[in-house]
Each structure stands twice: as structure tokens, then as C-alpha cells.
Amino acid sequence: MGDQTRPHVHTPPPGPKSQALMKRGEDIMLGVSLIGDWPPSHFVSRYRDGWFLEDVDGNRYIDWLAGWASSPLGGNNPELVEAAHQALKEYGTECLSSLTTWHQYQLAEKLVEIAPKPLTKVVYDTTGSEVVENAVRIMREAAGPSRPFVITFLGSFHGGNYGTGAMGPHNAHYNHGIEPFMSGWINVPFPTCYRCPYHLDYPSCDIACLGYIEEMILRYKATPDSIAGVNVEFIQGENGIQIPPPEWPGRLSALCKEYDWILYNDEVQEGMGRCGEWFLVDAYPDVEVELLSLGKATSGGLIPICYTLGSDRMSEPAGELYTGGTFAGSPVGCAVGIKLIEIIKRDNVLDNVKEIERIAKAKFGAMRDKYEIVGDVRVKGCYQAVEFVEDKDSKTPAHDLTREVVYAMERRGVIPIYEPAFNWFRPTPALNMPPELFALGCDIVEECVAEVSKNHAKGIA
Ligand SMILES: Cc1ncc(COP(=O)(O)O)c(C=O)c1O
Incomplete structure (x- = not known):
């Protein structure tokens, strides 16, 4: 089972079970909009419990999708x-x-x-x-x-x-x-x-x-x-x-x-x-x-x-x-x-939202100040976006870098709202996510941004 308070990804997604189901899905579904090749439609999910998302291959991710903002109190409350x-x-x-x-x-x-x-x-x-x-x-x-x-x-x-x-x-x-x-x-x-x-x-x-x-x-x-x-x-x-x-x-x-x-x-x-x-x-x-x-x-x-x-x-x-x-x-x-x-x-959930906002502004704000590729950070409560650019001066939208960061997040076990048409991802936690779990997700994001910056020699701002 592993530590249930942390994400763990031991089978790189899409794992074999996800792939087999997605293949079946492709044959039967009209349109492929739900079977994409990017997170989160990159694997078949199995279960949502509290603030985590699991896929059919047993990987466990921090859920920053919250059902595309439809699960304010996490999965299966x-x-x-x-x-x-x-x-x-x-x-x-x-x-x-x-x-x-x-x-x-x-x-x-x-x-x-x-x-x-x-x-x-x-x-x-x-x-x-x-x-x-x-x-x-x-x-x-x-x-x-x-x-x-x-x-x-x-x-x-x-x-x-x-x-x-x-x-x-x-x-x-x-x-x-x-x-x-x-x-x-x-x-x-x-x-x-x-x-x-x-x-x-x-x-x-x-x-x-x-x-x-x-x-x-x-x-x-x-x-x-x-x-x-x-x-x-x-x-x-x-x-x-x-x-x-x-x-x-x-x-x-x-x-x-x-x-x-x-x-x-x-x-x-x-x-x-x-x-x-x-x-x-x-x-x-x-x-x-x-x-x-x-x-x-x-x-x-x-x-x-x-x-x-x-x-x-x-x-x-x-x-x-x-x-x-x-x-x-x-x-x-x-x-x-x-x-x-x-x-x-x-449960004073609105106070929790404000605490998550404080953490997001501090952690993502520090990333924006530090990394050349983090162009903008927009946060209001649990409504958040991190936008990626080729460099801060040109502000050229960096779709490929965004995608790489989101893939790296998936490998480390954090799933945000993301669509390849855009050069941002959107952390969308449940409103009652424990602040320390949200902060752990932010720290994982920083590891990913650092990795992608290094791979592309983008460096520090
Ligand atoms: C602001 C806003 N209005 C309306 C909708 C449509 O809602 P639904 O997907 O339930 O039709 C959405 C969905 O994302 C939304 O964000």
C-alpha cells in the first residue's frame, strides 16, 4: 500500500493496465477527448479518496484537479x-x-x-x-x-x-x-x-x-x-x-x-x-x-x-x-x-482556503522570482495558475516547457488541471486539503521546474 499520506508513482503512467483500457476506449468512444496523451487523461483513474487520486496501475497522486473544481471536499467525502x-x-x-x-x-x-x-x-x-x-x-x-x-x-x-x-x-x-x-x-x-x-x-x-x-x-x-x-x-x-x-x-x-x-x-x-x-x-x-x-x-x-x-x-x-x-x-x-x-x-473551510492561498502565493511567487521560465503566477484562494514563458522579457508562451513540467509532476505524483492548448497549469486542490499536503505539492512542482529549467539551460532569473 505504501505511505497513504504521500503520493507514490511506481509504474510510469500510462501503466500497462491503463494502456489496455485506453486501447479498448479508443475503439468504442466517439471522439477521443477523454483519452488524451497528457495528464490527467494520460491514465485511467480508479479511485478518489480524500485528496488523492489513484490510477488502475496503483499509482497514487496528489489531486490538484478536484474533479475540475467540482469536488470541494475531496473525493468520496x-x-x-x-x-x-x-x-x-x-x-x-x-x-x-x-x-x-x-x-x-x-x-x-x-x-x-x-x-x-x-x-x-x-x-x-x-x-x-x-x-x-x-x-x-x-x-x-x-x-x-x-x-x-x-x-x-x-x-x-x-x-x-x-x-x-x-x-x-x-x-x-x-x-x-x-x-x-x-x-x-x-x-x-x-x-x-x-x-x-x-x-x-x-x-x-x-x-x-x-x-x-x-x-x-x-x-x-x-x-x-x-x-x-x-x-x-x-x-x-x-x-x-x-x-x-x-x-x-x-x-x-x-x-x-x-x-x-x-x-x-x-x-x-x-x-x-x-x-x-x-x-x-x-x-x-x-x-x-x-x-x-x-x-x-x-x-x-x-x-x-x-x-x-x-x-x-x-x-x-x-x-x-x-x-x-x-x-x-x-x-x-x-x-x-x-x-x-x-x-x-x-469546519471553517473558507479559512483553510485562505491558508492555501497564502502558501501558494509564497511558494509559487518565489518560483516566479527565481526561474526564467515561470512568467506569471495568479492566485485567488484555491483558484490558481502558473504560466510558463520562454523568457521573462519576451513572455513568449512556452507550451512545450509547460508540458514537460506537467509530465514531470505526474511522474512525481501531482496532477493539476492542464490542457496542451495552454502554457499554464492550474493547481486546483479541494478546499479542505490539509495545507501541509498542498505545500508538499508545491515543493514537488519546484523540483520539476528546476529539472526542466536545467534540461533546457534556462537557468535562474
Ligand atoms: C465559469 C464556467 N461556467 C460554466 C461552465 C460549464 O459548466 P458544465 O461543464 O457543468 O456545463 C464552466 C465549466 O468549466 C465554467 O468554468
Whole structure:
């Protein structure tokens, strides 16, 4: 069994069992998106227990995937599993969104208790892509037919279907070959300050990318009274944890007030404690959103449940629409969602997130200062990215070096969120990961960065 408190990789992945299963998978799966040749789709996983991930060849890795941010309390949390069992016993497999169960009200009450003002109402959905689409439908219904446009941000990820695909758009590769999308979205630049779209520096830039909305969009594309609202991730997650300047969210919120645009905040990935507050928007007291969606983490990774919180003003428009679907607000999802909130409160999980943030800033920050290839480090709570470059001056994205670092991490037993299209990886621990285990993962990363730097004679900054 080996030491269960540490990672151990004795069979280099993909091991023989993984390879045999992947071969079978390739023959039967439509598309190969789940059977990649990079970590984590580089091996077949077998079991998740607490803060570790195991593969079918018996390797054990520190889990910095947390189910792509959907398992806030780690794998197989026994209290969440028990809550799910209880709800299953009570309701069987009965799961009709039209058959209301008391769990829906109970979870809604708990959510409204922790929600920022003016969010007072809850509507359920099943997946993140669906919840975002429905929130935007509510926004449009509320704004009325004379306001057909919605402002969204280039690089945002809101989901994988036709509506949400057009809202970012997240990445040109993702949308390649499947256009055209629905119309009506006005995509504007997000403040990706490490790589400013205007090649300016903050703060002397005065956040020129926000000015783009008034200077360009309102001048050339759409009048203010034809815009229903704005859909924003206040930190872009899939786009490598792009953290805006601190005053940007407040200024965006003020712009929405000025033009009577409904501000909708997609917190499917960043909410429910991942950024150190219940909702990321809590970190920006001068922001007021009227719609806010959560997903992924909301049922601890056991069963999909998503919801949108809305202001009183959004209630009537929401009632006009058919949202949700067969499985929306399932009793099991709600029961687990309730238990999750109880545990986060009881165990002071948000304090743990802040401690992990402190460690990440210190350890990854030191790596950025030390190594030429570590270009940028972006950390907010357990929402983190480490970006690699050929050298600090040119900032040329170093995809191959990133890949080598991630492979080295896999060999030493740490699995982050990573996709080869990007020159960063994203440490995404469970919110309750013991800080010392997280710190061990960071130390392993440093060994890998040192190894790759040495192999490429990249040296110390
Ligand atoms: C911000 C954001 N919105 C929406 C989604 C879509 O969620 P789902 O994968 O559950 O459809 C994601 C998924 O990563 C996300 O990060």
C-alpha cells in the first residue's frame, strides 16, 4: 500500500493496465477527448479518496484537479455520501423537477442566507452550461425584446453548447469548425493584465479595456438601450485564472447601473468557496449583481445540481420561462448541497482556503522570482495558475516547457488541471486539503521546474 499520506508513482503512467483500457476506449468512444496523451487523461483513474487520486496501475497522486473544481471536499467525502444515501432512501430514484420536494426549499433558504444582496430567490438547473444559458434567458426576458444584445468577455468560458460557446468565446480552437453560433453577443476584451490586449501597463492604462465598451461598442455596434446586460466571470477560470485589477469589477458594475444593464455573474467554477469567500462577488463590496449562477462544486461532486440566484426583480421574468429540466433540483443534489454548506461552515473551510492561498502565493511567487521560465503566477484562494514563458522579457508562451513540467509532476505524483492548448497549469486542490499536503505539492512542482529549467539551460532569473 505504501505511505497513504504521500503520493507514490511506481509504474510510469500510462501503466500497462491503463494502456489496455485506453486501447479498448479508443475503439468504442466517439471522439477521443477523454483519452488524451497528457495528464490527467494520460491514465485511467480508479479511485478518489480524500485528496488523492489513484490510477488502475496503483499509482497514487496528489489531486490538484478536484474533479475540475467540482469536488470541494475531496473525493468520496463520507458525510456527503451519507446525505446522498439518505435522500435516495427517502425518494428512491424519483427525480422530477415538476415534483417539488422540501429539500429544494431548504437548500434555497440556506443559499439565500449566505447570498450577497440583492439576491433573494433561487432557480435550479442541472449542468453549468445549462444554468448559464437559462440565466441569460431570464436576463433577456427581464430586459424585454427591445434589448437583444448581451455583453460578454473574450476568453471567458461559460459552457460547451451553442449558446454558451458564443458567449465567451473561450478559445478559437474550441469553436473551430462548428460556427455559426447564435447571434446577439457582443464580445469585449477582459483585463488579462499580464498580456494586456493594448500592451499597456496597469494602473497607468486606466483600464483601457473597460473603456472599449463605451468608446467602441456604444459608438459603433449597439446603443445602450439595446443591451440587456452583461455576463461576466469576475475571474476568468478556464482562461488561466485571469484576475482583473481590483477596481475593475466595481467600475463594470457602475457602468451597468448607468445604462440600466442587468449584471449577471457566472460563478459556476469560482463560487462556493473556491476563491476564499462563499461567492467571489463578496470580495468586491461595490459590486451589485442581479443574477448569479453556481455549479460544479454545489453538490460536492456527487451529482450534478446547479442554480441561479436572482434579485426580486428577476422573479417574474424567471417564472415566464421554462428553465431547468427533468433532473433540475433533484432531491439527492439538494440534500448534498445542504450538507456541503453545513460542512463548509462547521469546519471553517473558507479559512483553510485562505491558508492555501497564502502558501501558494509564497511558494509559487518565489518560483516566479527565481526561474526564467515561470512568467506569471495568479492566485485567488484555491483558484490558481502558473504560466510558463520562454523568457521573462519576451513572455513568449512556452507550451512545450509547460508540458514537460506537467509530465514531470505526474511522474512525481501531482496532477493539476492542464490542457496542451495552454502554457499554464492550474493547481486546483479541494478546499479542505490539509495545507501541509498542498505545500508538499508545491515543493514537488519546484523540483520539476528546476529539472526542466536545467534540461533546457534556462537557468535562474
Ligand atoms: C465559469 C464556467 N461556467 C460554466 C461552465 C460549464 O459548466 P458544465 O461543464 O457543468 O456545463 C464552466 C465549466 O468549466 C465554467 O468554468
